[in-house]
Amino acid sequence: MAGVVKGKAQKQNILGERSGMERDMNREEARKRAVELVAQMTVEERAGQLRYDAPAIERLGVPAYNWWGEGLHGVARAGTATVFPQAIGIAAAFDEKLAGKIGDCVGTEGRAKYNEFSAHHDRDIYKGLTFWSPNVNIFRDPRWGRGHETYGEDPYLTSRLGVAFVKGLQGDGEVLKAAACAKHFAVHSGPEALRHEFNAKASPKDMEETYLPAFEALVKEAHVEAVMGAYNRVNGEPCCGSEALIRDMLRGKWNFEGHFVSDCWAIKDFHENHMVTATPAQSAAMALNAGCDLNCGVTYLHLLEALQLGLVTEENITEAAVRLFTTRFLLGLFETNMYDGLDYEVVECSEHIALADRAARESMVLLKNDGILPLAVDEIRTIGVIGPNADSRRALMGNYHGTSSEYITVAEGIRRYVDGKVRVLFSEGCGLFEDKTEALAMAGDRLTEAQIIAEHSDVVVLCLGLDETLEGEEGDTGNSYASGDKVDLLLPKPQRELMETVAAVGRPVILCLMTGSAMDLRFAAEHFNAILQLWYPGARGGRNAAEILFGEVSPSGKLPVTFYKDSDSLPEFTDYRMKGRTYRYMQDKAAYPFGFGLTYGDVVVTEAEVCGIQKEVCDDRKQKTEDAQNKDDQYTAAVEVTVQNQGKCDTDDVIQIYIRNKDSVYAVKNPTLCAFQRVHVKAGEQAKVTLQIGHKAFTVVSPEGVRKMDGTHFILYAATFQPDERSEELMGRKAVEMELELPGT
Numbered sequence: 001m002a003g004v005v006k007g008k009a010q011k012q013n014i015l016g017e018r019s020g021m022e023r024d025m026n027r028e029e030a031r032k033r034a035v036e037l038v039a040q041m042t043v044e045e046r047a048g049q050l051r052y053d054a055p056a057i058e059r060l061g062v063p064a065y066n067w068w069g070e071g072l073h074g075v076a077r078a079g080t081a082t083v084f085p086q087a088i089g090i091a092a093a094f095d096e097k098l099a100g101k102i103g104d105c106v107g108t109e110g111r112a113k114y115n116e117f118s119a120h121h122d123r124d125i126y127k128g129l130t131f132w133s134p135n136v137n138i139f140r141d142p143r144w145g146r147g148h149e150t151y152g153e154d155p156y157l158t159s160r161l162g163v164a165f166v167k168g169l170q171g172d173g174e175v176l177k178a179a180a181c182a183k184h185f186a187v188h189s190g191p192e193a194l195r196h197e198f199n200a201k202a203s204p205k206d207m208e209e210t211y212l213p214a215f216e217a218l219v220k221e222a223h224v225e226a227v228m229g230a231y232n233r234v235n236g237e238p239c240c241g242s243e244a245l246i247r248d249m250l251r252g253k254w255n256f257e258g259h260f261v262s263d264c265w266a267i268k269d270f271h272e273n274h275m276v277t278a279t280p281a282q283s284a285a286m287a288l289n290a291g292c293d294l295n296c297g298v299t300y301l302h303l304l305e306a307l308q309l310g311l312v313t314e315e316n317i318t319e320a321a322v323r324l325f326t327t328r329f330l331l332g333l334f335e336t337n338m339y340d341g342l343d344y345e346v347v348e349c350s351e352h353i354a355l356a357d358r359a360a361r362e363s364m365v366l367l368k369n370d371g372i373l374p375l376a377v378d379e380i381r382t383i384g385v386i387g388p389n390a391d392s393r394r395a396l397m398g399n400y401h402g403t404s405s406e407y408i409t410v411a412e413g414i415r416r417y418v419d420g421k422v423r424v425l426f427s428e429g430c431g432l433f434e435d436k437t438e439a440l441a442m443a444g445d446r447l448t449e450a451q452i453i454a455e456h457s458d459v460v461v462l463c464l465g466l467d468e469t470l471e472g473e474e475g476d477t478g479n480s481y482a483s484g485d486k487v488d489l490l491l492p493k494p495q496r497e498l499m500e501t502v503a504a505v506g507r508p509v510i511l512c513l514m515t516g517s518a519m520d521l522r523f524a525a526e527h528f529n530a531i532l533q534l535w536y537p538g539a540r541g542g543r544n545a546a547e548i549l550f551g552e553v554s555p556s557g558k559l560p561v562t563f564y565k566d567s568d569s570l571p572e573f574t575d576y577r578m579k580g581r582t583y584r585y586m587q588d589k590a591a592y593p594f595g596f597g598l599t600y601g602d603v604v605v606t607e608a609e610v611c612g613i614q615k616e617v618c619d620d621r622k623q624k625t626e627d628a629q630n631k632d633d634q635y636t637a638a639v640e641v642t643v644q645n646q647g648k649c650d651t652d653d654v655i656q657i658y659i660r661n662k663d664s665v666y667a668v669k670n671p672t673l674c675a676f677q678r679v680h681v682k683a684g685e686q687a688k689v690t691l692q693i694g695h696k697a698f699t700v701v702s703p704e705g706v707r708k709m710d711g712t713h714f715i716l717y718a719a720t721f722q723p724d725e726r727s728e729e730l731m732g733r734k735a736v737e738m739e740l741e742l743p744g745t
Contacts, residue, residue: 027257027326034325037062043314046321047303050288052261052296053125054324064123065328067261067294071106071131071169071178072149072400073538074356078117078126080405081109082352082539086398087135088516089363089535091151091161091560092597094654095678098359099161103168105352106131107178110169112342129331131169132181132228132261133400136162136214137188139517139561140581143573144190145471145484148398148516148536152560153582153594155210156673156697159217166222175332176225177339182218183228184263186245187211191573192474193483196266197273199233200576204705209668210578213696216254225258225327229292231266238274240266241283246291259323261294262287268299285311293320348405353540360537360544362652362678365557366598367521367531372508374551374600375459382423384457385411386450386502387464387512388432388495394467395514396541399476404539410463410512413542417550427453429462429502433470433492444494447501454505461549462502462528464495465514467536489520489567496523503527512545518563521591533557554600554651556678558721563592583722584668595656595673595722596730602647603681605655608718608736611690612638615743633709634695635742641718642688645681652680653720655689658735659697663711666700671715671723698742712742 037060038046045057056064070076073084084090084102093099110129117127136158139147151158162182171177187200187207202211218224227250229240237244240262250256270276270283277283280302287295288303289312306312328334346352366373375383389395391411408416415424428437429450435443454460468476470492474483490496500523502509510530513519514537524531532555534545547553562583564570569588571580578585583594616634641655657675661667674697681687693716700710717723719735728734 027330030329031322031326033329034322037325038318038321041321043307043317044304046317047300049321049324050293050295050300050303050317052294063118065333066123066125066128067130068125068296069110069128069131070126070400071110071133072135073102073398074402075106075110075113076126076400076402078113079403080348081113081402082348082356083397083402083404084356085359085363085538085541086148086516086536087150088139088148088152088560089537090359091157092365092535092557093359093362093678094157094558094560094676095362096160096164098362100164100168101355102359103165103180104171105355106133107169107171108342109347109352110178111339112344112346115340115342116344129333130179130181130226130327132183132226134162134165134180135183136218137184138210138214140189140210140576140578141570141573142489142518142561142564143486143567144517145192145482145486146473147189147561148471149400153562154560154584154673155213157560157676158214162214162218163222166218166224170222170225173338175337175339176330179225179327179331180222181226181228181261182215182224184230185215185227185239185250186230187234187576188230188232188239190485191483192485194574195231195474196269198574199236201235202576203703205701205703206576206578208705208707209701212249219250219254219256225330226261227256227258228261228263229266231263231269233274238266238270238276240292241270241286241290243290251291259293259327260291262292262296264296265298267292267295267297281306281309281311288312288316288320293323356538357540357544360541361547361553363535363537363557364545364548364555365533365559366555367533367563367592367596368525368528369530369598372459372510372529373549375549377418377421377550380422380458382425382457383414383418384425384427384453384460384507385414385463386427386429386453386460387462387498388428388430389465389467389514390426390428390461390463392467394469395465396537396539397468398516398536399468399472406540408540408542410461410534410542410545413544413546414461414549416543417546425453425457429498430494432467433494435494444497447498450498451501451505454502454507457507460502460507460509461512462499462509463512463514464491464499466516467514471516486517489518489564491519499523499527510549518561520566521563522565525591533559551600551649554649555597556599556652556654558595558597558654558656559592560594562586562590562594565589565591583724584670584672586670589726590724592730593722593724593727596727599651599653600647600649601645601651601653601681601683603643603645603651603653603720604733605641605718605720605736606644606686607642608738609640610637610716610738610740611640613740613742616695635698636695637693637740638690639675639693639716639718639738640688640690642686643679643681644686645683648683650680650682652678654678655691656719656722657691657693658717658723659693660715661700661711662713662715664700666702666710671717673722714740714742716740
């Protein structure tokens with residue numbers, strides 16, 4: 001393409017073309033070149049480069065660059081792109097390979113868009129190659145509005161999917177295809193209304209056991225290029241100026257070599273809300289001195305003032321600039337590279353749309369089915385499609401989304417699928433949260449219509465839930481209440497009234513729930529025939545929902561979060577202790593547990609055995625103590641699992657392995673996920689799969705936050721669900737148990 005060629009020529013004019021061997025960039029070489037370039041800048045120019053909207057330095061041939069890019073589930077806010085299911089839906093697929101492919105797609109489309117934008121001298125926000133994704137915070141409380149940006153409540157699942165996504169996005173080429181960012185470091189999951197002033201108090205044990213593992217994995221395994229700090233404080237220190245988090249943990253213990261970026265306008269919270277500094281100059285100095293290289297915001301405009309006051313050194317400004325230019329060199333932004341040939345035709349191409357379809361199908365979780373599903377087109381005359389999310393584009397997208405060239409809602413997906421063979425009746429039923437749909441009407445103005453539609457239908461597909469205007473980031477889309485958080489787990493009152501109205505008709509009802517979080521489903525579980533959790537399924541998700549409803553595809557998603565019965569038993573939202581939270585620590589029965597999800601088949605684990613235990617002896621005790629601080633040897637294990645589909649439908653399912661330490665008083669209360677693998681099993685057939693269990697599964701964390709070996713006796717559980725009482729009730733069987741004993745430690 002002409003634009004790509006133009007972009008190549010422009011980069012050659014900046015710093016000159018280099019040989020293919022030289023273009024195979026590594027960090028050491030990139031840093032060396034960054035040092036050389038930054039040395040030619042004045043201190044004013046260096047300080048200016050620490051802004052997210054870094055200006056051009058024309059005399060050095062350095063173009064402007066805007067660091068702010070979004071790629072949570074597709075390239076976001078930069079025009080047309082493939083829109084995948086929201087991150088929580090990606091998590092529900094329990095599929096590392098899928099997460100990696102989605103990351104790869106985001107990186108590919110992002111690079112192609114960058115090639116064209118830069119060739120046209122468009123260096124606006126959201127049009128660079130530094131994507132502030134993924135969000136690997138732990139979804140510890142279902143009321144948190146931004147939880148649907150995450151991979152759920154489990155550190156292990158979050159780590160595996162996050163690592164895969166980052167590797168896919170950054171690529172394995174001569175240069176980085178794009179740069180990923182692990183956010184929000186750390187201990188961040190609401191409340192949104194308090195985030196600018198809130199101090200999250202977390203024990204050393206909860207930090208090491210829950211809040212930090214995913215970040216550590218992305219740094220050590222995926223070599224994520226950037227880390228973003230959170231708005232809140234942690235144990236008294238603001239995250240974007242925390243020496244304990246940035247200097248000691250991230251750069252010290254984990255040896256992170258990339259750049260650190262503040263969340264947007266978070267540094268001004270230091271003096272305006274956290275009150276740990278008195279002036280913008282002091283806030284800028286606190287962040288920079290702790291190791292925050294890049295300011296999303298305007299507070300670093302005060303860095304030169306801080307320098308004059310002796311609050312920062314020129315060396316610290318220089319080092320931050322060097323880190324940032326190291327990333328730019330690693331991205332190959334100053335010379336031709338292997339990705340310059342990616343042209344705009346890859347954006348939302350058929351291959352990427354097919355991947356989004358696969359992701360949506362794998363993400364949807366069947367929570368209840370009394371046998372009504374799958375629907376048979378030739379046995380139905382009329383389908384009633386009812387609800388405020390039935391024909392809603394917003395409910396497809398989630399937040400931080402791109403723009404699709406086509407949207408297929410659930411109502412449209414059903415219409416296309418039945419294609420004149422079945423009459424489809426429609427009613428909005430109610431507003432999303434408003435008590436009426438017409439300004440001059442009385443409250444409940446669509447309830448009667450919904451009742452009529454239900455009465456005239458053989459089966460009702462009821463589409464309820466939320467969207468980004470109700471749950472999301474504080475202030476992001478004018479969230480209607482609680483700054484994007486939920487005050488409880490109930491659907492809005494008009495939707496509850498609609499449920500009651502439709503249920504009273506007595507027709508079979510399938511609830512399609514479109515939310516990014518757990519809801520109170522007690523009424524639906526009692527009154528409706530089936531419940532299908534769609535999450536925010538992506539631009540064409542309505543088509544994929546129809547494929548599942550009519551049995552073309554078997555549902556196979558699993559819950560990455562616990563669906564509690566209600567919010568009454570939850571700890572206070574502002575309490576960051578993990579006690580009583582998530583499947584790992586809860587004491588009450590869940591309504592629908594983490595790891596649960598039905599299929600149209602019946603995949604049963606018939607056999608499971610430990611087929612190997614491996615001991616890894618590390619001579620470098622310093623390196624080894626990062627994961628086992630008492631210098632114990634590290635163990636891994638392999639488990640061979642045989643599954644059989646005893647049903648009549650071919651299906652995917654997810655084999656899950658959980659572990660419980662029988663010896664240690666420091667062990668997590670409940671069995672925890674330690675391995676998983678998606679499999680496809682045809683009806684009546686069986687498959688054998690070997691799953692690997694990493695060494696961290698055999699460790700515990702002491703109250704002091706020390707991860708170590710403590711105990712030799714373990715129980716492993718293998719099933720397509722977790723080994724809790726509620727899952728066993730729902731599935732009608734137990735997980736297969738295995739005893740595992742390690743050599744004495």
